[in-house]
Amino acid sequence: MSELRPELLLQAYAIGVFPMAEGRNDNRTFFVDPENRGVLPLDGFHISRSLRKETKRRRFEIRCDTDFRGVLEGCAESRAERPDTWINEEIFKLYMSLHEMGYGHSVECWQDGRLVGGLYGVALGAAFFGESMFSRRPNASKVALVHLVARLKASGFTLLDSQFITDHLVQFGAIEIPRQDYRDKLAEALRIPAEFYSAPDDWPFVEALLQSSSQTS
Template sequence: MSQLRPELLLQAYAIGVFPMAESHDDARTFFVDPEKRGVLPLNTFHVSRSLRKEVKRRRFDIRCDTNFKAVLEGCAEPRDERPDTWINDEIFKLYMSLHEMGYGHSVECWHDGKLVGGLYGVALGAAFFGESMFSREPNASKVALVHLVARLKASGFTLLDSQFITDHLAQFGAVEIPRQSYRDQLAEAIKIPAEFYSGFDDWPFVEELLQSRSQTS
C-alpha cells in the first residue's frame, strides 16, 4: 500500500516540492525542492516555424484525459535515450489518484487510432505542473505541448512549471528562476481559480497561440 496519500501530494505541490524516485524499480519516493526551478513562461512560449507547420498539418488527433493511464505508461516506459525512469509504482498510483480526483490531466496525440505521444501534469489553481512527456512518432510530444499551452492560456492559467530545464524544453523558451521567485509566483497562481480545458476541440485556442507567436518570432 502506498505510504503517500494524494492529499499530501497536493499539499507538496502547493509549497513548491514534487515527488521522484531514483528508478522505476526503486520503491523509495522522495520530494525534490530545486534551488533553481524550471518554468515555461506562457506569454513568451516559443514555437519554431517548423513546429508551427507541423501543428497546422493537424496530423494528430488531440484528446485530453481520455486515457490518462496509457499516457502514464508511455512516460514510464524505457527508451533508447532514457533507459530508466523516475516513475515507480507508488508514483504511478498517486498520479492515477490525482486524475480520478480531477487534478491530473493528460494531453494525448493519437494517430490511426493509436496513442503515439503525449504528456501529463497536475493542475492546482492557475498553476500547472508538467510532469513528463513521451513520443512514439516524431514531434508528437512537441505538438502535445503546444496544445497544452494553448489550453492553459485559454483557461486563465498563469504558471507552467517544468521542474528542470532540458534542451528539449529550452527550445520553447523555458527558463530557470530562483527557488524563492518560483514560490512567490506559485503562491499567487494557486489563489486564482482556473479550470483546465479538457474539451476535444481546442483548435481555436491553438490558432490564436500560433498567430501570437508568429508575430513575436
C-alpha cells in the same frame, strides 16, 4: 513503500516541492525542492517554424484525459535514449489517484486509433505542474505541448512549472528562476481559480497561440 497519499502530494505541490524516485524499480519516493526552478512562461512560449508547420498539418488527433493511464505508461516505458525513468509503482498509483480526483490531466496525440504521444501534469489553481512527456511518432510530444499551452492560456492559467531545465525545453523558451521567485509566482497562481480546459476541440486556441507566439528558427 512510503505512506504517501494523494492529499499529501497536493499539499507538497502547493508549497513548491514534487516527488521523484531514483528509478522505475526503486520503491523509494522522495520530494525535490530545487534551488532553481524551471518554468515555461506562457506569454513567452516559443514555437519554431518547423513545429508551427507540423502543428498546422494536424496529423494527430488531440484528446484530453481520455487515456491518462496510457500516457503514464508511455512516459514510464524504457527507450533507447532513456533506459530508465523516475516513475515507480507508487508514483504511478499516486498520479492515477490525482487524475481520478480531477487534478491530473493528460494531453494525448492519437494516430490511426493509437496513442502515439502526449504528456501529463497536475492542475492546482492557475498553476500547471508539467510532469513528463513521450513520443512514439516524430514531434508528437512537441505538438502535445503546443496544445497544452494553448489550453492553459485559454483557461486563465498563469504558471507552467517544468521543474528542471533541459535542452529540449529551452527551445520552447523555458527559463530557470530562483526558488523564492518561483514560490511567489506559485502562491499568486494558487489564489486564482482556473479550470483546465479538457473539451475535445481546442483548435481556435491553438490558432491564436500560433499567431501570437514568438518564432525561432
